[in-house]
Amino acid sequence: MPFQRAGFAFLLIAALASAAWAGEAKSAKKTAAAKPAQTQGPLYSTRPEAMQFADDLAARRDLDPDWVRDAIGQSRYNATVVRLMQPPTKTFVKNWRVYRSRFIDPVRIEAGRRFWLENQQTLERAEKEYGVPAEIIVGIIGVETIYGRDTGSFRVMDALTTLAFDFPANHPRAKERSEFFKGEIEQFLTLQNRLEANPFDARGSFAGAMGMPQFMPSSRVKYAVDFDGDGNIDLTGSPADVIGSVASYFKAFNWQPGMPTHYPVSFDKSRLDMDALMAPDILPTFSVASFTAKGAVLEGPALQHQGPLALIELLNGQDAPQYVAGTENFYTITRYNWSSYYAMAVIELGREVAARVRP
Numbered sequence: 001m002p003f004q005r006a007g008f009a010f011l012l013i014a015a016l017a018s019a020a021w022a023g024e025a026k027s028a029k030k031t032a033a034a035k036p037a038q039t040q041g042p043l044y045s046t047r048p049e050a051m052q053f054a055d056d057l058a059a060r061r062d063l064d065p066d067w068v069r070d071a072i073g074q075s076r077y078n079a080t081v082v083r084l085m086q087p088p089t090k091t092f093v094k095n096w097r098v099y100r101s102r103f104i105d106p107v108r109i110e111a112g113r114r115f116w117l118e119n120q121q122t123l124e125r126a127e128k129e130y131g132v133p134a135e136i137i138v139g140i141i142g143v144e145t146i147y148g149r150d151t152g153s154f155r156v157m158d159a160l161t162t163l164a165f166d167f168p169a170n171h172p173r174a175k176e177r178s179e180f181f182k183g184e185i186e187q188f189l190t191l192q193n194r195l196e197a198n199p200f201d202a203r204g205s206f207a208g209a210m211g212m213p214q215f216m217p218s219s220r221v222k223y224a225v226d227f228d229g230d231g232n233i234d235l236t237g238s239p240a241d242v243i244g245s246v247a248s249y250f251k252a253f254n255w256q257p258g259m260p261t262h263y264p265v266s267f268d269k270s271r272l273d274m275d276a277l278m279a280p281d282i283l284p285t286f287s288v289a290s291f292t293a294k295g296a297v298l299e300g301p302a303l304q305h306q307g308p309l310a311l312i313e314l315l316n317g318q319d320a321p322q323y324v325a326g327t328e329n330f331y332t333i334t335r336y337n338w339s340s341y342y343a344m345a346v347i348e349l350g351r352e353v354a355a356r357v358r359p
Contacts, residue, residue: 001216001337002219002249037080038078038153038154039078040077040158041076041077043073044072044073044074050072050161050165053072053165053182053185054068057185061189067193068189071189072185074200075160076158077161077162078154078158081154081162081207082162082166082168084206085206087168087172093317094341095315096315096316096321096341097319099345100345103143103349104349108143109349109353113353113356115142116138116353119240119243120134125227126227126243126244126246126247127247129244130250130251131255131256131257131258132251133350134354136261136333136346136347136350139345139346139350139351140333140336143342144214145213145214148239151204151205151236154203154204154205154208155200156199157200159205159206159208160181160184163208164178164181164184183218184208184216184217187218187221191217191220213245213246213249215245220235220245224241225244226241227241227243253332256328259307259327259329260327261326261327261343262325263301263309263324264298264324265302266296267295267297267323270295271293272294272296273295278311278313281310283310283331284307284309284328284330285309285310286310287309291311296311298325302325307327307328308327308328310331311326312325312344313340314341324344326343330343333347
């Protein structure tokens with residue numbers, strides 16, 4: 001789910017990734033069918049700070065203050081949302097193979113194949129207009145919601161309000177996260193007012209992300225497009241709008257047509273400076289020359305790469321980690337969800353689907 005939109009270096013690995021790490025993400029079959037049991041609490045009308053925020057928002061956005069107070073005041077604290085937003089425990093160990101198995105499975109691949117074939121012309125048009133390959137778009141939608149099968153059952157107002165005023169206090173950046181969600185409430189209510197829609201009708205993820213591509217309200221406002229030309233933007237029922245909006249998002253975050261997402265990498269242990277290679281994390285920083293000078297070994301097309309590279313580490317629990325050399329396009333995928341594991345899942349799901357569409 002695209003959280004960067006509000007500068008969310010996030011979202012605790014990003015909501016989808018953190019849920020998967022915490023064991024909340026299910027297999028494709030289970031995800032499609034299961035609805036998390038939700039524990040709701042008091043109305044936010046009992047919280048003076050929430051009501052003050054409602055008044056300030058109404059004045060700032062020139063909205064009906066009674067309507068805004070009702071929307072925020074009738075939202076309920078959702079304990080399930082808070083639980084799902086808890087940061088991973090100290091004993092948790094990341095494992096790429098386990099993470100991958102949650103997203104690259106026969107059910108999701110087959111659903112992706114059907115989605116691609118049903119929307120092939122639209123995917124081709126999006127690639128032509130935005131430069132984003134069909135397999136990346138298909139990978140995103142598949143990882144996010146299994147092509148619309150699981151778009152979330154949480155009331156968006158409850159999720160956003162809970163995280164704005166009761167974000168888990170044990171998170172090291174709780175204050176920043178709370179401010180982010182206050183901004184999302186503002187974007188959401190402004191949008192619902194413009195659309196003359198009931199804020200309580202919208203359903204989404206436990207983080208308030210909506211529709212097939214799981215856009216946060218601010219992403220919907222900034223990047224969603226009417227790709228089917230019917231005069232409306234529908235990220236739930238219009239595959240064309242979903243495809244165009246995902247492509248629009250990636251173009252906005254500097255997707256470079258024709259550039260690979262990553263290359264294979266190995267190491268020359270005699271001159272390996274792993275600390276230096278890992279220092280920038282996933283941010284592409286090294287030229288090919290500086291990358292290889294620190295002991296990274298590239299071959300073939302990677303040696304001709306013109307842009308910066310990053311060393312991407314994928315931990316495998318107690319087993320040896322895997323590494324790839326990530327490009328600027330790999331980094332762009334992480335702007336949708338700030339996790340290298342997520343980005344690799346998107347890439348590999350897209351490739352698996354593509355191999356069945358055009359073997």
